[in-house]
Amino acid sequence: MRSAVSSSLGSRLTTAILAASLCGLPEVAAITLKSVPAANLDLSQLGRVALAGDFDSISLYEWEGQNQNGFSTNGSSSLLARLPSGAFASVQNADGLIKSMCPFIPRNGPSPGVVVGGNFTSLGGVEAQGIALFNPNTSAITPLPGLSGKVTSVYCDSSSGTVYVGGAFAGGNSTNAIAWTSGWTNLPFAGFNGEIRTITKAPNGHIIFGGSFDGLGNTTTPKNRDEQSIPLASAQISASASSTTAGFGDPKNIICKTGTQDGPGNTWLLPDQSLGFWQADFRFGFNPTKLRLYNTAQNNRGTKTWRLTALPLGGIMNLTYTDSQGRQAFCDAKCPLPQNNSTFQDFRFVNRVGMNGFRLDITEFYGNGAGLSGIELFQDGKHSDSNIKMTRLIINRHLLIRYQRLQRWKVWQQ
Numbered sequence: 001m002r003s004a005v006s007s008s009l010g011s012r013l014t015t016a017i018l019a020a021s022l023c024g025l026p027e028v029a030a031i032t033l034k035s036v037p038a039a040n041l042d043l044s045q046l047g048r049v050a051l052a053g054d055f056d057s058i059s060l061y062e063w064e065g066q067n068q069n070g071f072s073t074n075g076s077s078s079l080l081a082r083l084p085s086g087a088f089a090s091v092q093n094a095d096g097l098i099k100s101m102c103p104f105i106p107r108n109g110p111s112p113g114v115v116v117g118g119n120f121t122s123l124g125g126v127e128a129q130g131i132a133l134f135n136p137n138t139s140a141i142t143p144l145p146g147l148s149g150k151v152t153s154v155y156c157d158s159s160s161g162t163v164y165v166g167g168a169f170a171g172g173n174s175t176n177a178i179a180w181t182s183g184w185t186n187l188p189f190a191g192f193n194g195e196i197r198t199i200t201k202a203p204n205g206h207i208i209f210g211g212s213f214d215g216l217g218n219t220t221t222p223k224n225r226d227e228q229s230i231p232l233a234s235a236q237i238s239a240s241a242s243s244t245t246a247g248f249g250d251p252k253n254i255i256c257k258t259g260t261q262d263g264p265g266n267t268w269l270l271p272d273q274s275l276g277f278w279q280a281d282f283r284f285g286f287n288p289t290k291l292r293l294y295n296t297a298q299n300n301r302g303t304k305t306w307r308l309t310a311l312p313l314g315g316i317m318n319l320t321y322t323d324s325q326g327r328q329a330f331c332d333a334k335c336p337l338p339q340n341n342s343t344f345q346d347f348r349f350v351n352r353v354g355m356n357g358f359r360l361d362i363t364e365f366y367g368n369g370a371g372l373s374g375i376e377l378f379q380d381g382k383h384s385d386s387n388i389k390m391t392r393l394i395i396n397r398h399l400l401i402r403y404q405r406l407q408r409w410k411v412w413q414q
Contacts, residue, residue: 036062077118079134091139096120099167100154104133106181107161112142115163115180117151130169146184147171155199157207164207166196175217177209190217214287214352214380230286230377232256235357240276243269248298248371251278257294257374267296269371270362278372281311281357287379288355291319291347294374295337301371304364305334308347311357318350339366344374 043049051058077098079091098118105111113135116123123132128143130151135142149169156163163180171178174191177199178184194213202208232255239251247253247264254268270276295302308317316332323329324338330350337345358377362370 077120079116079123091136092124092134092141094118094120094123099150099152102154102156102163104156104163105158105161113140115144115154115156117154117165117167119150130167131165144180144184147178152195152197152211153199155201155207157201159205164199164209166199166209166211168195176211176213177217187217192217212352228379230282230288230379232280232375232377235280235282238279238281239268239270241271241274243271243369243371245269254278254294254372254375262294262296262298262373267298267371267373269296269298269301270365270369272369274369275362275365276370277359277361278375279311279357279359283356285354285356287352288358288377289349289352289380290378291349292344292374292376292378293337293347293372294344295339295341296371296373297340297342298371298373300340300367301369302339302341302366303337303362303370303372304339304366305336306360306362307333307335309359309361310353310355311359313353313355315353317353319347320350321345321347334363344376 077096078093079098081091094116096119098116098120100117102115103111104113104115113133115131116134117131120128120130122128123134123143124139124141126132126141126143128141129145130147130149131144131154133142133144134140147165147169148171150167151165151169152167154163154165161181162185164177165180166177168176169178172184172186174186176194177187177191177196179187192209192211192213193215194211196209196211196213198210200208200210235255237252237255242249242251248267248269251268253266257266268278291308293303308319309315310317318330318332319335320328320330321335331347335347360372360375364370
């Protein structure tokens with residue numbers, strides 16, 4: 001950061017600007033380092049001198065603003081200047097957390113400073129909702145009004161003179177993502193439908209947004225929830241074990257069924273008095289929102305409790321469902337299915353997690369054994385837009401969407 005900022009902000013910026021929870025440190029008016037004259041003490045006649053006390057380290061006081069106060073625990077942050085001795089001095093304090101910073105370098109003219117984003121409402125005593133400019137030469141704070149919410153990530157693109165801002169906020173006609181040049185600029189796709197947590201630039205010049213979202217902020221965002229059926233027929237279906245009774249041993253019996261057909265060729269059963277699993281593996285990724293299960297009533301059998309494991313992540317999914325009293329309930333390791341149910345039971349995913357397979361582990365059963373007569377899996381309906389090309393990547397359970405630059409999007413052109 002030092003070289004990028006100092007080249008634009010002048011030679012007086014000789015320290016690094018950092019964010020840390022040290023708001024108890026004294027503020028300095030600007031990043032101007034002033035050394036403290038050495039103490040005029042002659043200890044040569046005392047021989048060896050020892051210092052005793054309740055401390056675990058010691059350093060010489062060499063610079064104005066140097067302090068050894070402890071970390072603040074009130075949840076706020078500060079902008080810090082690092083002294084040549086390695087100690088820190090507070091430059092400006094925020095009343096909340098500072099989450100991200102970057103040096104703003106416009107295409108024309110000098111840099112106005114460092115963009116500071118976070119979950120604060122004031123910086124250096126100046127009212128600023130989540131984002132502001134800090135001038136390291138003067139320590140002046142310039143708020144960037146117009147956002148409502150918190151800023152989690154900022155990325156300064158020097159080639160276009162644009163600051164990309166992400167978080168959980170609303171601003172202009174965009175949500176959770178927006179751009180700043182000399183003012184706020186809405187992104188062509190109007191942001192995202194979930195929080196943006198990181199922004200970076202790929203080697204090919206594409207801007208990459210990462211966070212907890214599954215759609216855009218404009219009309220390409222899924223509008224019809226749970227509309228699209230995930231084709232289980234295209235998956236590789238397997239089971240730990242199956243009944244040897246004719247017509248009930250194929251785990252594929254329950255796909256492409258509505259559950260109203262319960263019998264040979266339409267029902268899958270486990271062996272008598274046995275637990276096991278049913279698994280589907282796909283050659284593509286998906287982001288399920290709802291699971292629909294049909295329990296079997298064949299010979300008074302049925303699945304009593306089960307859990308869903310996402311693959312290849314291996315995590316047990318949290319689900320919601322409507323119980324027999326009409327109330328919303330939650331389950332994870334032991335999700336229930338009613339006995340002798342003549343219709344289906346829907347389970348909605350609490351967390352949106354990408355996967356390319358899943359496993360149903362049956363943990364309890366009714367009667368002589370477990371089984372199912374139907375299964376369906378859904379995700380939100382997707383709307384296509386010929387002006388947008390999307391590549392979806394599942395990384396650490398978050399969805400990254402890379403938008404390829406188009407001629408009509410001048411802001412993306414380099």
